[in-house]
Amino acid sequence: MTKALNTYRSGADENGHFGIYGGRYVAETLMPLILAVDEAYQAAKADPAFQTELDGYLKHFVGRPSPLYYARRLTEHLGGAKIYFKREDLNHTGAHKVNSCMGQILLAQRMGKTRIIAETGAGQHGVATATVCARFGLKCVIYMGQTDIERQAPNVFRMKLLGAEVKSVTSGSATLKDAMNDAMRDWVANVEDTYYLIGTVAGPHPYPSMVRDFQTVIGNETREQILELEGRLPDSLVACIGGGSNAMGLFHPFLDDPDVRIVGVEAAGDGIQTGRHAASMTGGRPGVLHGNRMYLLQTDDGQVTEAHSISAGLDYPGVGPEHSWLKDTGRVEYVPITDAEAIAAFQETTRLEGIIPALESAHAVAQVIKLAPTLPRDHVMVVNMSGRGDKDVNTVARELGVDMGGPL
Amino acid sequence: METATVNTVATTSRTGRLQTRFAALKAEGRAGLVTYIMAGDPDREASQAILNGLPAAGADVIELGMPFSDPMADGPTIEAAGHRALAAGQTLQGTLNMLARFRETDTETPVVLMGYFNPIHNRGVERFAADAAAAGADGLIIVDMPPEEAPELTGALNAQGLHLIMLTAPTTDAARLSVVLSHAGGFVYYVSIAGVTGTRSADEAQVAEAVARLRQQTDLPIAVGFGIRTPEQAAGIARVADAAVVGSALVERIAKGEDALAYVSALADGVRGARA
Numbered sequence: 001m002t003k004a005l006n007t008y009r010s011g012a013d014e015n016g017h018f019g020i021y022g023g024r025y026v027a028e029t030l031m032p033l034i035l036a037v038d039e040a041y042q043a044a045k046a047d048p049a050f051q052t053e054l055d056g057y058l059k060h061f062v063g064r065p066s067p068l069y070y071a072r073r074l075t076e077h078l079g080g081a082k083i084y085f086k087r088e089d090l091n092h093t094g095a096h097k098v099n100s101c102m103g104q105i106l107l108a109q110r111m112g113k114t115r116i117i118a119e120t121g122a123g124q125h126g127v128a129t130a131t132v133c134a135r136f137g138l139k140c141v142i143y144m145g146q147t148d149i150e151r152q153a154p155n156v157f158r159m160k161l162l163g164a165e166v167k168s169v170t171s172g173s174a175t176l177k178d179a180m181n182d183a184m185r186d187w188v189a190n191v192e193d194t195y196y197l198i199g200t201v202a203g204p205h206p207y208p209s210m211v212r213d214f215q216t217v218i219g220n221e222t223r224e225q226i227l228e229l230e231g232r233l234p235d236s237l238v239a240c241i242g243g244g245s246n247a248m249g250l251f252h253p254f255l256d257d258p259d260v261r262i263v264g265v266e267a268a269g270d271g272i273q274t275g276r277h278a279a280s281m282t283g284g285r286p287g288v289l290h291g292n293r294m295y296l297l298q299t300d301d302g303q304v305t306e307a308h309s310i311s312a313g314l315d316y317p318g319v320g321p322e323h324s325w326l327k328d329t330g331r332v333e334y335v336p337i338t339d340a341e342a343i344a345a346f347q348e349t350t351r352l353e354g355i356i357p358a359l360e361s362a363h364a365v366a367q368v369i370k371l372a373p374t375l376p377r378d379h380v381m382v383v384n385m386s387g388r389g390d391k392d393v394n395t396v397a398r399e400l401g402v403d404m405g406g407p408l
Numbered sequence: 409m410e411t412a413t414v415n416t417v418a419t420t421s422r423t424g425r426l427q428t429r430f431a432a433l434k435a436e437g438r439a440g441l442v443t444y445i446m447a448g449d450p451d452r453e454a455s456q457a458i459l460n461g462l463p464a465a466g467a468d469v470i471e472l473g474m475p476f477s478d479p480m481a482d483g484p485t486i487e488a489a490g491h492r493a494l495a496a497g498q499t500l501q502g503t504l505n506m507l508a509r510f511r512e513t514d515t516e517t518p519v520v521l522m523g524y525f526n527p528i529h530n531r532g533v534e535r536f537a538a539d540a541a542a543a544g545a546d547g548l549i550i551v552d553m554p555p556e557e558a559p560e561l562t563g564a565l566n567a568q569g570l571h572l573i574m575l576t577a578p579t580t581d582a583a584r585l586s587v588v589l590s591h592a593g594g595f596v597y598y599v600s601i602a603g604v605t606g607t608r609s610a611d612e613a614q615v616a617e618a619v620a621r622l623r624q625q626t627d628l629p630i631a632v633g634f635g636i637r638t639p640e641q642a643a644g645i646a647r648v649a650d651a652a653v654v655g656s657a658l659v660e661r662i663a664k665g666e667d668a669l670a671y672v673s674a675l676a677d678g679v680r681g682a683r684a
Contacts, residue, residue: 015556025525025552027481029577029602032584171487177478184480189603191579288526288552289478301499302530303477 008255008331011322016205016292019328021321024204026291029188034291037195038206040111045213050106057102058217061135062092064099066218068225068382073352074368081236081375083368084229085355085385086222086250095358095387096218096246097128097199103214105132108195115139115190118197119183121148121176121242122313122360123155124387125199130164140164143183145174148312155391173306176242176316180290200243201320204291208320215249222382223253230380236261238371239384240363241334242278242314244323246386255331264323265367267309268336278307280319281327281334289317294324310339310395311359313387341366343399346389358387359395425518425546426571426594429468430629430650439646440468441679442631443672444522444655446489447472447506448498449662455493458668459510463517465669466676469631469651471549474503474523481551483606485656489663500527500536504543511544520573520594522549528561537564547571547594555591562591571595576622578602578614585625595629595650596622600636606656609635616648639678646682 011018024034044050058064067090071083088096108116116138120126126142133140142159146168149156159166172178180203187196201208201215226234237254239247241264254260269277277283280295287296289304297305297317307317326332337345342359345366349357357365364383372381389396397404433440443462448455462470475490475498482490507519521540528536528550540548548570553561558572565572571594579602580588589596598618600610615632622630632645633653645652654675661668 024554024556026554027551027577027599028554028575028588029481029579029599031554031556032579032581171484171491172477181478181480185483185604188481189607191602286529288524288529290480291552293529296526298526298530301501302527303475303494304526305477 005329008326008329009252011325012205012209016209018322018325020286021293021324022205022208023293024291025288025293026204027188029191030184033187033191034204036111040107041206041210044107044110054103054106058099062098062102063090064217065221065225066090068222068229071353074349075372077352078369078372080377081372081379081381082377083372084226084234084380084382086218086382087385088218088246089355089357089361089385089388093124093128093131094390095124095128096215096249097125098131099217099249100199100211100214100245101125101128101132101197104195104197105136105138108138108197109136111195113193113195115141115194116197117141117143117183117186117194118199119143119176119179120199121179121315122311122358123148123152123159123391124313124358126164126166127155127158127162129197129199130159130162133164134162141186142166143169143179143186145169145176145179147174148176151395152312152391153394175307175312177289177304177307184290200245201248201322202243202290202292202294202318208292208322211245212248212252212322215245216252218246218249218384219251219253222250226380226382233257233260234380234382235259236263236379236381238263238265238364238367238381240265240314240360240386241319241323242267242316242360243318244320246384248320248322250382250384251332262332263367263371264332264334265363266334266336267311267314267363268338269308269310271338272336276308277336278309278314278316279336280317281324282336284317286324292321294318294321295327310342310399311363313358313360314363335367337363337366343396345369346392346396355385356389357385358389359392361386362389425516426469429518430595433468433650438680438683439649440651441466441642441676442469442471442633442651442653443467443658444471444473444653445662446475446486446493446659447503448475448493448496449489449659450492451496452498452502452506456506456509458662459506460513461669462672463514465672466680467517467672470517470519471522471653471655472503472507472519474500474521474527476524476527479524481604483604483656485606485660485663489659500531504539507543507545518546519544520547520549521545522551524552525550533561534564537568537570541568541570545570547573549573549575549597551575555587558591573597575599578618585622589626592626592628595631596626597653598622598630598632598649599634600632601634603634605634607635609637609641612644612648615645619649639674642675643678643682646679652679
């Protein structure tokens with residue numbers, strides 16, 4: 001796995017494997033459904049009308065292309081690499097999640113499904129799913145851990161406004177992994193009319209490949225935009241990783257450009273050494289959960305452990321199979337960023353650029369803050385501003401000891 | 409070579425346990441009762457006592473659940489049982505030890521280990537298969553292991569003479585069924601509803617139809633599970649299938665501290681009287 005490959009962009013194979021990762025580890029009841037999704041997706045992918053329809057919605061409903069923005073003050077402040085933000089935070093609904101939701105909702109309709117279910121962590125995927133369901137008039141049920149419901153109250157209310165039913169999940173750690181368990185249980189019990197709209201590049205095949213395909217609009221646009229702005233490809237890319245969909249969307253179109261350094265940022269929570277983190281690649285090992293083999297946080301006895309991150313969107317004990325494979329091949333570097341580093345980056349981005357980043361995206365910026373000063377001024381770096389941070393202001397206020405109910 | 413010979417002998421004897429039991433049931437002209445309990449629930453000692461008491465109470469085949477933190481195909485009852493067992497300190501080795509202790513007094517009753525793939529993957533497939541066989545297991549049900557992924561396991565299981573018991577579901581169509589059955593051993597487990605364990609119950613006529621379809625494609629015994637809660641329902645299944653599986657309803661009684669073995673006896677009476 002260490003030798004250079006001709007291409008890093010050919011996976012997954014027809015059974016959904018990226019090297020040893022990926023696959024379809026689900027109960028037999030679900031297998032026919034997953035095969036049907038795969039078949040429908042392959043047909044849609046081969047149908048130019050599908051892409052044309054999707055492009056239309058991405059332009060007029062989502063607001064694409066998103067800008068590639070030169071972060072001048074952050075660049076000057078850090079005194080090194082020239083930093084660009086890919087502004088996925090400016091998408092309708094405020095994050096990259098809607099890219100894949102739009103693709104999948106069109107697919108669900110092609111399949112004749114009338115009821116959509118989804119899991120959500122930070123609530124961004126739930127909001128994006130509820131949004132496209134409202135747009136197309138489909139019934140929407142969102143599974144969300146009770147812990148996340150408490151820390152992402154504004155998003156919960158948004159989903160309800162959009163007509164979705166938000167189901168609280170109280171089992172396990174009551175976060176994203178548990179929400180995904182319950183969504184799968186729902187699917188198994190509602191096989192006829194329901195489409196499971198997975199929010200990240202994980203889960204059983206074809207989801208990791210399909211969600212990636214829908215998210216590569218990020219990297220494809222970036223490529224075109226940076227060529228226009230700089231006349232060349234970037235020297236490095238940085239993005240945060242929970243399940244890994246925003247990162248995969250940015251990275252994938254650049255995987256076969258060996259001069260582009262690619263860095264994925266995992267959530268280190270209180271620090272890797274404390275055990276309270278969500279860095280599955282730094283602190284986990286290969287395992288099987290939610291239908292795929294991937295890097296997984298687990299005990300010595302193979303029980304999945306709870307992840308910890310201030311960012312609800314990164315609070316997941318696994319990571320997509322393609323990222324797992326890219327780690328083993330060495331093509332992408334994966335590094336950890338703690339809660340404290342992310343909060344500092346959140347404040348710095350807000351004050352220097354007038355952009356409030358999602359706490360997830362703030363992890364990526366925190367890595368930029370570490371890297372950029374060590375690099376020359378002609379080094380062009382693109383960081384994925386995967387979402388906006390309005391949803392996180394309560395969390396950050398609490399961390400900073402500010403009482404939102406009292407005088408600010 | 410000596411190891412290989414030992415394995416062959418062991419294989420024959422273990423292959424025998426499920427086959428012998430289902431052949432005996434056929435000779436008696438009745439269906440079997442398969443009971444599921446979660447190993448280590450509510451704690452090791454209580455769970456061991458229930459396990460050891462199951463054959464006398466009327467269980468013909470035992471499914472011993474291996475607890476997992478994220479049991480995606482199970483309903484709240486089995487999920488809670490797994491979490492109780494883990495909280496009480498149950499480990500994969502602990503489950504194998506329970507089985508080995510059971511085998512000290514019972515060498516006849518087939519025992520199938522049932523759970524999810526990650527703990528097995530974590531231990532290493534070959535090591536797990538060897539340890540499970542040594543502990544006295546006859547087969548394995550891995551809920552999240554469809555036939556597409558089964559090849560990574562079947563070699564190790566075959567080498568140890570362990571059956572991989574495959575699940576089929578109402579969603580499994582005819583074309584797919586032959587793929588599933590090509591990996592099946594021991595018996596076929598028909599999941600009678602599209603859903604998770606312990607939620608709703610299947611219609612007897614639909615089950616009869618599904619079992620008839622399965623019989624056209626396999627000679628293996630057919631056990632039917634999911635949603636069987638009463639002796640009457642168990643009897644209904646026993647009229648059309650080779651065995652009825654009861655899990656959640658039994659686990660629920662263990663959770664409430666009720667007399668689980670008395671309930672198993674009532675189920676066994678239902679199953680045994682079904683075709684009378």
